[in-house]
Amino acid sequence: MPNSRAILALYFVALALLLSCGRKAAPEMTRTEFVMDTVCTVRLVKGGDEAALDAAFARLRQIEGELSAQKPDSQIAAVNDASGLHPVAVGDDALAMVKKDLGYAAMSGGAFDPSVGPLVKLWGIGTDHARLPSKAEIRAALRLVNWKDIEVDESARTIFLKRRGMALDLGSGTKGYATDELVKLLAARGVSSAIIDLGGNIFALGSNPDDKPWRIGLQDPETARGAYMGVASLVDRTMVTSGVYERFFMKDGKRYHHIFDTRTGYPVENGLTSVTIITAKSFDADGCTTMLFTLGKEKGLELGRKLGLGVIMIDDKRKVYMTPGVSGYFELTDPIFSIAD
DSSP states (O other), X not given: OOOHHHHHHHHHHHHHHHHHHHOOOXXXXXXXXXXXXXXXXXXXXXXOOHHHHHHHHHHHHHHHHHHOTTSTTSHHHHHHHTTTTOOEEOOXXXXXXXXXXXXXXXXXXXXXXXXXXXXXXXXXXTSTTOOOOOHHHHHHHHTTOOGGGEEEETTTTEEEESSTTOOOOOTTTHHHHHHHHHHHHHHHTTOOEEEEEETTEEEXXXXXXXXXXXXEEEEOTTSOTTOEEEEEEESSEEEEXXXXXXXXXXXXXXXXXXXXXXXXXXXXXXXXXXXXXXXXXXXHHHHHHHHHHHHOHHHHHHHHHHTTOEEEEEETTOEEEEOTTGGGTEEEOOTTSEEOO
């Protein structure tokens, strides 16, 4: 006959099985706050708790406080204020952002340029003082845009803008960087399934509640936000889009959007209305959407292929261009659009 210790052990095993069968799955948790000048939502599906959400939004506010050129006490604002005068000590976030952006600038031959701050400020697109500057103003601002005049000293942990009046604007990659930081933070806290949405920068962590890929809609660039022209099925992937519909103003029937051509000082005009990138790291996707948009369809798709990115480009004729492999997880749902040969 079994001894009393064995019987007791079997009892506890049975009790644990009964408790596990009767235990309900932890409820989903969602929090939305306005951070980084956009609406940010984190939805926890499997794992995590209120403390994880607290930590996630605290990290977002920290990144915003260090990297936003619009915040006068940020590290980037300090770098801009000291342009032409002296280097400024910065933290890990700013160093990582600027180093990555300089890589994109070199890769694109300057089509992507993190020193575009003077143009961004001049045009004011996305603010209540957006305007069409004069040609003379644009020429003056362009003289201050040159990524080669950004000096990063990793040993001293400083950034220096060599000419007075230069200004960094890291808006094209900050949300992507922040998204990746949240993915690491949440995974470390036991979250295995979640959706992170930082103003359209989306990361699908793990599978959906039914253990299937998340289905993420791709915005129709010619209609109001929330109207989708296709759907991507994603697991542990990010989807980031840059488009002419995001921030713009109209004047005399012409749209002026926020993606600048650093050769002319005006918004890019190359027939594209949006560029979407799907990949493993949101930081890569965020910077590359702007870079590929500025390069245009042919050069952008070519570079996207070389970098192994999933790229979806939409032009003003509603033609959709994709890098190889994207059709395996992206479905066109709006018949107005067509896949280009």
